Amino acid sequence: MSFFNPVFAFVFVPLVVIIYNLFPKKLRAYVLLAISLLFFAFVSKWLILYLILSIVSVYLSGIGMQKLEEKKKEVLKTAEKEEKKAIKESYKKKRKFVLVLCIIFNVTFLFMFKYFNFFAVNLNLLMDYFKVGHQITIVKHIGPIGISFYTLEALSYVLDIYYGKIEADKNILRVALYLAFFPQLLEGPFARYSDTAEALYAGKKVTFESFTFGYQRILYGFAKKLIIADRLNIIVKSVFEDFNIYNGLTVFIGIASYTIMLYMEFSGTIDIVIGIGEMFGVKIPENFKQPFFAKNVSDFWTRWHISLGLWFKDYIFYPVSLSKSMKSLTSKAKKKLGNHYGPLLSGSVALLCVWLLNGLWHGAGWHYIFFGLYHFFMILMGNIFEPSVAKTCEKLKIDRRKKGYRIFQAVKTTILVFIGELFFRAPSLTVAFAMFGRMFNAASFRTGELLTFGMDIRDYVVLMIGLIGMFVMSIVREKGVDVRENISKKNIWTRWAIYYGLILLILIFGAYGQGYVPVDPIYADF
Amino acid sequence: MEELIEILEELQPDVDYETVDDLVDGRYLDSLTILSLISEIEDAFDVEIPTVEIIPANFNSAAKIWELIERLQEED
Structure with missing residues (x-):
């Protein structure tokens, strides 16, 4: 379903x-x-x-x-x-x-x-x-x-x-x-x-206003799924099914496509859920907040599947790290190791519990457990090296708040997330490691390979425009602009022109019909 | 209040605690800093902060943290 x-x-x-x-x-x-x-x-x-x-x-x-x-x-x-x-x-x-x-x-x-x-x-x-x-x-x-x-x-x-x-x-x-x-x-x-x-x-x-407002959000979800996710699905299926025949860069494109597809499919589904909620006057909490702009893996998980992250934070992380024994550990460690490394020990024990359970929540398999432990390790490394990174940047006179550094952080985090999601998607740990190795062992690239998946140039152009469109929307939202509120302030003609435009975009550029296999509802299996 | 500001400045300098009102939502304080902060507050003000009170609304500004401390001291 x-x-x-x-x-x-x-x-x-x-x-x-x-x-x-x-x-x-x-x-x-x-x-x-x-x-x-x-x-x-x-x-x-x-x-x-x-x-x-x-x-x-x-x-x-x-x-x-x-x-x-x-x-x-x-x-x-x-x-x-x-x-x-x-x-x-x-x-x-x-x-x-x-x-x-x-x-x-x-x-x-x-x-x-x-x-x-x-x-x-x-x-x-x-x-x-x-x-x-x-x-x-x-x-x-x-x-x-x-x-x-x-x-x-x-x-x-x-x-x-x-x-x-x-x-x-x-x-x-x-x-x-x-x-x-x-x-x-x-x-x-x-x-x-x-x-x-x-x-x-x-x-x-349900009023006419709430009904149309809800459908506005639902259509946005459909656009993400039909224009982008279902096209990326073609690349993902081909690369993950037969990664051995592709070159390193193509395998990387397949791996990157999977994370972006997952985002478009899952956040698109959430758009539908929130849209239906809006119809009935129910404010369902947001689940995504521009995850690909995260400055580190820890930040990423405050922007991706937010409700799951908050559940683990409220009911596992704090209860574990603030239990009597952990509090006493923090107190003792703080005296010896200072304010950063002091709470790191109890925080890490709690974090390990969170990520083991997070991995298991996603599925019963060693690759899901590895997926959890991978994120635990990345966040732990981030916490350990944070003071050294801060000092190095200070020495090199790098302003960490500047746009250039923020872009570097976002790209680095996104690549780390791609690797994590590879372990999530691959059918087993062995396949995941083999695919990871393939990216480096066969590090050449033939553009022709991209046309063997069953997507033509037109598909790639539509995909790229779709991705750029979503990227621009993300930048606007990251800057705190509420696009939907702005649309609702426009006059009725402009508003309906936008709605019809979105419907037409989905109908014309949606990847449905012969040759397209829609993405299965990935998270519904959990 | 002054003591609280001192604790906050020691944990996370470069923040104007008189004006900033999104310490958690604006990600000035991460989970580890909050653990450190809780431990400092409990030692300095002789209160116990229950897990249920660790919500952004209670930690988004120095004033809100101070309110929480006063409330917990009264409840004690």
Whole structure:
């Protein structure tokens, strides 16, 4: 199931809007929930059971933790001063027990569907090696679509209640709609309960303005996918399938094309999700912020798949690095190593946890784990050498804020990201390393190779214009200009000329029809 | 407040802490600097900053950090 399917974007979505608007305000949230659940059942059939179990589990855990908190406050009112600390600790433990139970319940589903076979295969290999006469049976099963997305979103709800950021919702239907809103089910982005739950439940009418505004964003997503991603897909497929027949530079072009294709496909999908949200008056958080302008790998991950990065930062990085033992480590290390290297040790332990989990979240395979560790290593190196780089630049009188240096940083980061994504895309670690080596072992280039993929000169010209267009848009947005707000201020003729122009561009230059294979929804597999 | 500004200047000089109000969003303070800052604040002001309070809104300016410290001291 892809959001780029015209039936979804131009038949299903308007139909949902019509049905939604036909109902009175009070009932609209329920209509949206029913549609979302039907949509999920249509894609994942009976596996909807797991989504429902997940919703019920986080709802009940939330209520449980809330009740414990209320009871604690009541007990504290009449408690003696010296008892208070013990009472607080006792209730904290109880709340933690409920939280851990809920996490185990949800993560078990995720593990069984996504990771069981990976661990079983590797354990079997290990048992073989040590000649243990037992093997774990490998079970083939398909997991519910988007399970990695809604599981993390569900966990964010209970974790926010545990940390006291939000209060548990007494209305299970509001929790259900927050977790099951159909555009977010496949590829996120993760929204926090405080971001979308209220607005979704409000049942705001879809107006002509919100409808067209939403479609403006949806069309932008389609342009990214059809004009750019689907053309790059031809290069990517050819190079990754048969990299041994191509020269080094062509292999590099294939590797670079993959990262750009991934960006266009994923951010294009997010444009559709955000656009649908805008129709219903729901502000779904942005997931990308000009990632290719990042100054280092760490900065890149604050601009790419932002909602995932924030999830790991809030629920893994800080809780680990600020745990009692890590805090004491930071405090001791700071006295000996100073303000930069002091927190580096605890920060790195937390960072390692983040990137191991980040790699595993993307998929059950050693190349995903390597992908995570690669980014951990790059960020760690950046942190270690930051003071030396700063000193060297100072000695050489290089102003790190100047445009030239920023361009150098962006190019360097982008190349490092290309390599990381190579390990992400390649079917195995062996292939990834072989492709990496091929870039240097066969470092010559024949332009003719580019025409063997099935793309003609016209395709390359359209691709280049598309890429330049997106690049200019990125520069404008990086400068803080809100292009959409500017368009909305134009008169009706200019606005509609822009909309029709965009539609025509997609229709004329979109890569569909014979000879084109659309990119599969990459992130929906997670 | 002065003590807080001193801590901030030691961790990250070249920032005008009187005026800058996007210390986190503007990426003046990265995750490691925040870890260092938290450790310094906890030692200097005898407070414990819970993970839940580590959000950009609480760390985007010296004034906001000071507000957080005062609030935590009151809660204690």
